[in-house]
Amino acid sequence: MAKRIDVSGLTAYYGSHKAIEDISMTVEPRSVTAFIGPSGCGKSTFLRTLNRMHEVTAGGRVEGKVLLDDEDLYGTGIDPVSVRREVGMVFQRPNPFPTMSIFDNVAAGLRLNGNYKKSELADVVERSLKGANLWNEVKDRLNKPGSGLSGGQQQRLCIARAIAVEPNVLLMDEPCSALDPISTLAIEDLIGELKERFTIVIVTHNMQQAARVSDRTAFFNLSAVGQPGKLVEIDDTERIFSNPSVQATEDYISGRFG
Amino acid sequence: MSTATTAPKAASTLRGARLPKWAPWAIAAGSVAAGIGISVAAGLHSNIQWALIAAILYILGTYVIAARVENRRQATDRVVTSLVWVAFLLAVVPLASLVWSTVQRGTKVLDVYFLTHSMGVVADSETGGGIYHAILGTLQQVGLATLIAAPVGVLTAIYLVEYGRGNLARAVTFFVDVMTGIPSIVAGLFILSLMLMFDMEPFGFAGSLALAILMMPVVVRSTEEMLKLVPNELREASLALGVPKWRTILKVVLPTSLGGITTGIMLSIARIAGETAPVLLLVFGSKFINANPFEGAQASLPLYIYQQYGSGEVTAYDRAWAASLTLIAFVMILNLVARGIARWKAPKTGR
Numbered sequence: 272m273a274k275r276i277d278v279s280g281l282t283a284y285y286g287s288h289k290a291i292e293d294i295s296m297t298v299e300p301r302s303v304t305a306f307i308g309p310s311g312c313g314k315s316t317f318l319r320t321l322n323r324m325h326e327v328t329a330g331g332r333v334e335g336k337v338l339l340d341d342e343d344l345y346g347t348g349i350d351p352v353s354v355r356r357e358v359g360m361v362f363q364r365p366n367p368f369p370t371m372s373i374f375d376n377v378a379a380g381l382r383l384n385g386n387y388k389k390s391e392l393a394d395v396v397e398r399s400l401k402g403a404n405l406w407n408e409v410k411d412r413l414n415k416p417g418s419g420l421s422g423g424q425q426q427r428l429c430i431a432r433a434i435a436v437e438p439n440v441l442l443m444d445e446p447c448s449a450l451d452p453i454s455t456l457a458i459e460d461l462i463g464e465l466k467e468r469f470t471i472v473i474v475t476h477n478m479q480q481a482a483r484v485s486d487r488t489a490f491f492n493l494s495a496v497g498q499p500g501k502l503v504e505i506d507d508t509e510r511i512f513s514n515p516s517v518q519a520t521e522d523y524i525s526g527r528f529g
Numbered sequence: 530m531s532t533a534t535t536a537p538k539a540a541s542t543l544r545g546a547r548l549p550k551w552a553p554w555a556i557a558a559g560s561v562a563a564g565i566g567i568s569v570a571a572g573l574h575s576n577i578q579w580a581l582i583a584a585i586l587y588i589l590g591t592y593v594i595a596a597r598v599e600n601r602r603q604a605t606d607r608v609v610t611s612l613v614w615v616a617f618l619l620a621v622v623p624l625a626s627l628v629w630s631t632v633q634r635g636t637k638v639l640d641v642y643f644l645t646h647s648m649g650v651v652a653d654s655e656t657g658g659g660i661y662h663a664i665l666g667t668l669q670q671v672g673l674a675t676l677i678a679a680p681v682g683v684l685t686a687i688y689l690v691e692y693g694r695g696n697l698a699r700a701v702t703f704f705v706d707v708m709t710g711i712p713s714i715v716a717g718l719f720i721l722s723l724m725l726m727f728d729m730e731p732f733g734f735a736g737s738l739a740l741a742i743l744m745m746p747v748v749v750r751s752t753e754e755m756l757k758l759v760p761n762e763l764r765e766a767s768l769a770l771g772v773p774k775w776r777t778i779l780k781v782v783l784p785t786s787l788g789g790i791t792t793g794i795m796l797s798i799a800r801i802a803g804e805t806a807p808v809l810l811l812v813f814g815s816k817f818i819n820a821n822p823f824e825g826a827q828a829s830l831p832l833y834i835y836q837q838y839g840s841g842e843v844t845a846y847d848r849a850w851a852a853s854l855t856l857i858a859f860v861m862i863l864n865l866v867a868r869g870i871a872r873w874k875a876p877k878t879g880r
Binding site for chain 1: 547694718760762763764765766767768769770772776779780781784785787
């Protein structure tokens with residue numbers, strides 16, 4: 272199930288603009304890795320290079336290697352569509368499909384990919400919704416549109432949709448930034464449960480959240496506006512928040528950031 | 530200690546004098562009376578003259594009275610509000626009068642017999658006859674034109690929004706813009722030149738081709754706008770699930786915008802249903818029922834109206850008005866259907 276990610280020398284561009292430069296890191300399987308750093312430092316861009324969503328943006332291209340258990344995602348002959356089936360993603364703003372019911376939203380990944388057995392579909396939907404801690408709230412209204420749920424419920428619906436296709440890695444791009452503290456707590460609890468089965472990478476602006484949910488934390492920074500973002504350091508979360516090895520990390524975490 | 534309780538209560542700066550609710554109506558009645566009075570006194574006969582005098586008096590009166598009682602900002606607000614109302618009336622009055630006169634004159638001979646019979650052996654000066662052949666022609670020509678233009682237009686829009694990059698997309702956009710401006714008679718002449726090259730007689734499908742040329746850019750434009758409205762997050766959500774791009778477009782983007790796309794197609798059908806010029810050139814018109822759009826001259830509703838009105842007989846006038854009413858009803862029903870589909874297919878937000 273869960274796979275290891277090995278990134279080496281990764282540089283990503285938007286057209287001629289270099290967004291992130293020369294990033295290397297290892298993400299351990301069955302763990303939560305958090306990315307923190309100021310806005311515009313390339314955390315989200317880096318996250319999107321991990322399932323080849325970066326190139327969906329016009330002008331997006333990537334240099335370097337991303338190994339998913341020894342297979343280079345940017346190697347020749349790699350189909351980005353297959354990559355995205357292995358590496359799922361949850362976005363900043365909840366984005367359920369507005370034309371589909373709750374059931375259809377969760378089933379969308381399987382249905383649209385066409386490889387599923389009809390008899391299994393209801394089971395998969397139930398399992399995914401239970402996995403996202405949403406089953407009890409929606410089991411009586413699976414046929415209602417997903418956009419009628421609250422923001423927190425919609426985000427958990429999106430998580431259920433992402434885990435329904437059984438990916439190896441789950442990428443989360445600020446999944447709680449549009450949510451209230453209660454919904455945030457629900458999703459953080461969920462992340463703790465999901466890491467038993469998936470490799471999880473989460474981008475967050477909330478340092479307490481990074482400290483609460485992650486096993487390892489990576490700090491990104493950029494030297495000036497317009498300059499590419501770089502990985503400053505990655506270490507165990509406990510060490511990053513108590514005794515980071517780089518001064519910039521300590522400044523950022525303690526709020527002494529210029 | 531407490532100075533607030535001892536200080537005299539200041540006059541509210543938030544409350545000002547307001548004209549009573551009936552004031553605009555009173556000013557309007559006064560200006561109409563004054564307008565008529567001035568016209569009678571000056572011996573003016575035209576309705577337009579007294580209406581204009583009344584309108585100018587109304588706007589001046591509103592401004593002066595409101596500026597006196599309220600303040601200048603309120604006065605300006607009232608004048609602009611009344612200008613907006615005048616613009617609205619100017620737009621609605623001709624429309625209402627058009628519908629009214631069409632219904633009034635059109636219902637004279639409009640009945641089931643009229644809708645189910647052709648002009649067969651009826652001379653223009655005789656009563657009787659009908660528009661069945663014209664309705665049939667319009668439905669077939671417009672239907673075939675839609676079958677050609679709607680898929681081509683929607684696919685072009687999908688290309689432009691979802692795939693198009695660089696010079697080809699720019700060129701397509703440019704030519705779509707150019708096509709939007711083609712006069713219908715030019716589209717007709719274009720197909721006519723082809724017909725003359727191959728030495729063909731007029732037939733219904735030739736008209737459909739010209740109508741399709743007119744319809745295509747409208748469909749492309751409206752579909753393009755609708756596809757652009759689909760949030761990018763939905764496309765990314767689908768792509769991130771490992772769904773190929775073409776399936777994302779087919780299963781996520783198109784269903785989300787289906788209501789708008791259908792409305793656009795319906796409106797473009799309404800636009801071409803009233804075209805006369807290309808039909809006159811290419812389909813020629815006929816008094817007889819011709820159910821085969823691929824051979825022989827056919828009639829169509831706008832062409833029928835033109836030819837009946839042109840014949841100059843009183844009985845033919847009545848038939849032309851009845852056919853006009855039918856055409857307006859046809860377009861109106863299409864619009865209603867489009868609205869219904871748009872509402873039915875719109876993304877649901879309810880609980």
